[in-house]
Amino acid sequence: MPQLSTIVIILLACATKLNANNSNDEGSLKSKIETNNEKIRLLEHQIAITDKEINITKSFEEMIAVIAALRPEMLKTYPTYCLPDGKSAGTHSIHLSDKTIEVICDADTARPGWIIIQRRINDDVNFDRSMDEYKDGFGNLENSFFIGLRNLYALLSIQQHELFIALESLSGETRYARYNNFQIANENARFKLLSLGEYEGTTSDGLRDSLGKNFIAYDSNKGTEEKTTSNGWWIDEGLNGIGSNLNAISSQWNTWPVGFKSVKMMIRPIMQTNRSCEAKEEPKKVQNIATKVCNWFGL
Incomplete structure (x- = not known):
């Protein structure tokens, strides 16, 4: 040219x-x-x-070729990396010890490798669900959905994951919250939010109030007439944590904004960058590839 x-x-x-x-x-x-x-x-x-x-x-195209070549080895070390075969985004099968989970991958919001675990882009899917439905998941991967607490726990229990929350206001303004150590408990412990790690982002640290809270839905307290909450989230009976309830009838994140056009929650395993990105003892070509891969993943 x-x-x-x-x-x-x-x-x-x-x-x-x-x-x-x-x-x-x-x-x-x-x-x-x-x-x-x-x-x-x-x-x-x-x-x-x-x-x-x-x-x-x-x-x-070069990155796609590099990822395609490295994909098998990367998935051995990071089985929950969202790397569709030959693509950067789209549906992908995550193979766990006792089952296979179909997920949707996102490579545009915060670079590749993310599994979308919750998304609301319209009102076609009702999030006012029972606890059993929140355990199993609901909705459509191509539309609004929740991945299910059992699936979420299975994914997070393999290795350390980060959490990325993408928020878009009705006016089109976008902000995000990112946590580097997202962990929840198992079903017997009511999927309690165990850890968030450090926060980084352009909105508030809204999920922090939910730390240590069980995940509850409207029928969590069966036998009582009062509904604790209309939509499942990490909240206690005093409604602490409700300020970040992205599953509420109208998604919330503290006081910003008044309403949302879309919300999205994603997880990705933490890559050991000292092992994956620093190819000091390797030939220069390998070092360049490692650097490109890590830059592409935003590491």
């Missing part, structure tokens, strides 16, 4: 010179020169954009 740019500019320059030699009208000559100069500037701009698009495409 740089060669093409040079050729185009030379040709236009020659055309300008010819026009100058064949014209006796000085005003017309200046006009033609200005017109050709403007064409040169436009072509340079278009060529630069094309070059950038080609480089982005090549970079993406």
